Amino acid sequence: MATEQNLSEKELLRQETYGRSFSGLPLKAFLWGEGSTPLLFLGSLEGQKASADFLMYFAKELCKGLSHGKFLCKTNPAFIFSTKKLFFLPNPNPEASLLRENDLDDTHPLYRRLEGLIRNIPPEKRGFNLRGVAVEKNFNYRFGKSAQKIPDFSENPGTFPESEPETKALGHLLRSLSPRAVLHFKVGGSCLLPPVPRNSTLEHLLLRQTPFLPLADTPAGSLEGWLAEELSCAVVRIPLSSEESPEKSFQKLLPFLASVLTL
Structure with missing residues (x-):
């Protein structure tokens, strides 16, 4: 910089x-x-x-x-x-950024785990992390996890609010800053x-x-x-x-x- x-x-x-x-x-x-x-x-x-x-x-x-x-x-x-x-x-x-830009090493074990579903999702809808959770839907506001397997990761809210490292870290920062x-x-x-x-x-x-x-x-x-x-x-x-x-x-x-x- x-x-x-x-x-x-x-x-x-x-x-x-x-x-x-x-x-x-x-x-x-x-x-x-x-x-x-x-x-x-x-x-x-x-x-x-x-x-x-x-x-x-x-x-x-x-x-x-x-x-x-x-x-x-x-x-x-x-x-x-x-x-x-x-x-x-x-x-x-940042993981969603890599997925959007097709810039993730395809030998990465986490990529191989998601590879089949990633192929069917256009880059502009790849707003999830490498666990397959839509980070923007993972906060404690009218939260309700899906009762069935979600085929589209862009709609997967995760298992509970702030279940993901990204949302947990952001939530902690926001609470401390107010x-x-x-x-x-x-x-x-x-x-x-x-x-x-x-x-x-x-x-x-x-x-x-x-x-x-x-x-x-x-x-x-x-x-x-x-x-x-x-x-x-x-x-x-x-x-x-x-x-x-x-x-x-x-x-x-x-x-x-x-x-x-x-x-």
């Missing part, structure tokens, strides 16, 4: 490993800021490359903005750095907005992100539903386009991101 010449070491992105995937791949978080208000920016739980690329671009722009003294619609990056603690998790499901807000970036779909505290500044801000789905339509096992119910956390799923570059998506979301960071 490029280092800005006039930034101190503490002002750069700091990388930490908050857990391991089912096959032992590191689950990476990038931290920025030393304030008391935690905000978490999460990439797709389905391992989508576009959301990971966008979040890394966004995180690097923060460092660049602090170095140059301006960032996000003329907001003061030094103020953001001193008041917020930002956590970027670009790829919380973030002010979680922004979950995902390619496609509508903006998903579970309830946030009534009449709050954040509520009015998130409500401007339309169209959105009410909590009643939040899928079973979803991170958004679990966060809203268990942690009473403001959370929004923000759709990205796979056809857009990270730079273009960033420019489109710039006013919204600036508003979130200066709350």
Whole structure:
């Protein structure tokens, strides 16, 4: 990662490993800021490359903005750095990324275990880990495991909530952080907005992100539903386009991101 010449070491992105995937791949978080208000920016739980690329671009722009003294619609990056603690998790499901890109060594014993079913699932639906569990459906929100064998791993919620190393590690991190807000970036779909505290500044801000789905339509096992119910956390799923570059998506979301960071 490029280092800005006039930034101190503490002002750069700091990388930490908050857990391991089912096959032992590191689950990476990038931290920025030393304030008391935690905000978490999460990439797709389905391992989508576009959301990971966008979040890394966004995180690097923060460092660049602090170095140059301006960032996000003329907001003061030094103020953001001193008041917020930002956590970027670009790829919380790295095994799905490998499966989507057909980039997993086909001699890997876990790959051979899934090989027959993988062939019948298009890459864009390979949002599961190497145990065959759909990570995005593995949280304790209206959870109900399937009573029968599920032929499509993209619909398999697992045997119990947070049964997977990926969701267990993410759940532990979120409980310990108790973030002010979680922004979950995902390619496609509508903006998903579970309830946030009534009449709050954040509520009015998130409500401007339309169209959105009410909590009643939040899928079973979803991170958004679990966060809203268990942690009473403001959370929004923000759709990205796979056809857009990270730079273009960033420019489109710039006013919204600036508003979130200066709350």
